Amino acid sequence: MELEAAIRTRRSAHRLIEPAPSDQEFTELVGWAATAPDHGHLRPWRWILVRGDSRTALGEAFASGAPDAEAVRREGRKPQRAPLLATLVFAPRRNHRVPDWEQLAASSAMVNSLMLLLHDRGFGSMWRTGSSVDSAGTRCLLELAPHERLIGWLYIGSPDPTRRSVPRSPVPVDSRISLFTAPPDQAGAAQPPAEMIRSCP
Ligand SMILES: Cc1cc2nc3c(=O)[nH]c(=O)nc-3n(C[C@H](O)[C@H](O)[C@H](O)COP(=O)(O)O)c2cc1C
Known part of the structure; x- marks a missing residue:
């Protein structure tokens, strides 16, 4: 699949069915996804894969903070929406010259690449x-270290063939893109760049 076609046709899938990629295939795809921009090549993340019956335990953790019986049922069922729940743990390198936010941005870039790679192999994800x-129950069940943060689950499986996915159109972004043109740094300019920069707060 060409990259542009992959971007155009990828849709987050709310319900996914078997098969999901094997541990080996998932690892292979993450290896490619990890080539996404990553300042310092820190790979400040790790994945915890949850499959099969273990999803029930995860559902119990989801439900542990639920306020009423209906919410307990709803939260408990959530992990059953896909055969594989890949838990993304953000594990930033503290006190590093690369700040936390850049490490989070690198993790996000990796996830986007992974979603496209999964789509290219015929898998769906969300x-x-x-x-x-942020729930104590989930953190405890998955044995997170104090400095680690859960930044979500990639629900992964195969798209349901009975549900048609509509290819997307490009987002209108004109108003979000502008071109900076430096004012001429010479007599006659309302405010020459050097002066503008000097007067910056
Ligand atoms: C960090 C992050 C967390 C998200 N969490 C949820 C979520 O909990 N529930 C949800 O319905 N969508 C969530 N979304 C949005 C979906 O993943 C998805 O992007 C959205 O449904 C739009 O579908 P699309 O990817 O096909 O455009 C999240 C997206 C991001 C980037």
Whole structure:
């Protein structure tokens, strides 16, 4: 699949069915996704794969903070929406010259590449978060270290062939893109660049 076609046709899938990629295939794809821009090549993340019956335990953790019986049922069922829940753990290198936000940006870039690679192999995925990312029950079940942060789950599987996915159109972005033209740095310019820069707060 060409890259542009992959971008145009990838859609987040709310429900996914078997098969999901094997551990080996997932690892292979993450290896490629990890070539995304990453300042310092820190790879400040790790994945915890949750499959099969283990999804029930994860559902219990999701439900642990639910306020009522209906919410307990709803939260508990969530991990059953895909055969593979790849848990993304942000594990930033603290006190590093690359600040946290850049490490988070690198993690995000990796996820986007991974989603496109999964799509290219015929798999569907959806990035989900929710209150469970910060819940003590989920953190405890998955044995997160204190400095680690859950930044969501990539729900992964195969798209349901009975559900048609509509290819997208490009987002109108004209108003979000502008061209900076430096004012001429000479007599006659309302405010020459050197003066502008000097007067910056
Ligand atoms: C960090 C992150 C967290 C998200 N969490 C959720 C979520 O918990 N629930 C949800 O319905 N969509 C969530 N989304 C949005 C979906 O993943 C998806 O992008 C959205 O449904 C649009 O579908 P599309 O990817 O086909 O454009 C999240 C997206 C990101 C980037």
